[in-house]
């Protein structure tokens with residue numbers, strides 16, 4: 001069984017440390033195991049990043065960017081291998097893994113603009129003969145902690161931008177599917193990154209806590225579930241670090257009576273069940289306005305769902321794969337059962353589907369539940385599985401109130417033909433990312449990603465322009481070179 005180690009100072013590191021199995025969720029087999037770093041291993045990675053910082057900080061941004069250009073090419077050349085590694089450990093189908101990788105590459109493309117992004121701000125003659133400018137300096141060693149559901153994309157939301165801004169990085173990927181992340185980090189070294197600028201440590205809470213408390217780490221980016229995000233934000237802040245911690249979600253789509261229902265159904269299929277619903281932007285609740293819209297939606301969804309196929313990652317005709325672990329499969333099935341017990345109707349039941357040749361895989365089929373209410377456990381929680389719940393309301397205001405009352409505020413969307421309704425919705429809804437007839441409004445790499453309420457802890461969103469601000473600190477310089485003959489006396493008030 002192969003062992004997945006760490007990447008510290010540009011070298012593969014295998015130590016005598018505890019291990020955890022890494023499963024193929026389609027077969028249920030433990031095919032590899034991953035080392036769980038001790039505090040001293042993480043400290044070694046931090047020391048390596050710390051040592052690399054002075055020289056990397058002094059490297060011109062254009063030279064940092066050139067490494068990213070080569071990295072992008074290597075990612076494209078190695079796309080099949082990256083998607084295979086994602087599929088083997090996460091379970092997502094090859095076409096979905098390719099989409100994830102592409103979104104990651106777009107963040108590398110954004111990072112290639114480092115010289116432009118770091119130009120700063122300049123004002124001449126802010127006073128007589130006085131110039132002033134702001135520059136954006138790197139923070140030092142920064143850390144990233146990432147979730148299982150996007151093992152390639154989410155790390156690439158973080159380290160390419162942090163690194164081109166002049167920081168050095170320690171990344172702690174998810175211990176459930178670390179291979180693609182590690183492979184990608186090695187490609188960046190192949191592209192010419194000096195040793196120590198990016199280090200990868202695999203591990204669990206021990207590794208994370210070391211990153212959160214070590215005073216050499218200046219900032220922490222986290223993406224994962226809300227309880228952990230809250231802990232990360234509180235601990236990093238208490239230890240004097242800058243922190244952005246992106247958490248969980250419950251994303252609602254409002255289906256207005258005037259919506260193009262066939263289009264809405266097509267969009268909902270991919271947004272609710274794609275990647276087995278294991279996306280923080282997955283649409284998991286359809287809020288139908290009026291019984292006519294609700295009846296039409298449920299009937300058309302039911303019909304469309306008969307054609308969906310769940311299976312293993314390497315068969316591209318499958319629509320989505322297994323969920324991540326056996327425990328998670330049980331949890332998703334438990335939420336479906338609880339909705340049923342609490343009075344909802346399971347219209348399409350995906351519990352325990354038969355997948356030929358994969359009897360031990362962690363599969364849940366696409367599930368549709370009607371008549372869900374805000375009091376039900378399945379409504380309140382983030383299920384993170386291929387389950388779409390339909391809530392019936394009478395008015396758009398009622399639909400918006402439901403969304404605003406939910407603890408999460410990551411993404412949302414409205415399906416309508418009415419521009420006025422759409423504008424009112426995007427203007428007032430208390431959610432960070434909004435789609436108008438667009439089911440997964442994930443911002444492109446040159447905007448920034450983030451939710452509101454308990455979907456994000458911190459002031460700045462991830463990647464894009466906010467990412468540049470997060471990974472740099474502003475320094476403002478005010479400068480005068482007095483000409484030799486002129487000397488002013490002391491002044492005790494601000495110039496007026």
Ligand code: NAD
Pocket residue numbers: 145146147148149150154172173174175203204205208209223224225226228229246247248249279280382384410451455
């Ligand atoms: P998770 O919170 O279990 O794990 C995320 C990371 O935290 C992993 O690296 C893990 O090792 C670490 N971790 C887990 N428990 C910890 C603990 N007690 N102390 C310290 N570190 C700990 O999340 P997950 O199951 O890997 O990912 C799914 C979750 O991530 C979902 O809630 C999803 O909505 C969320 N997510 C959010 C976004 C976003 O942008 N808002 C994006 C992707 C995923």
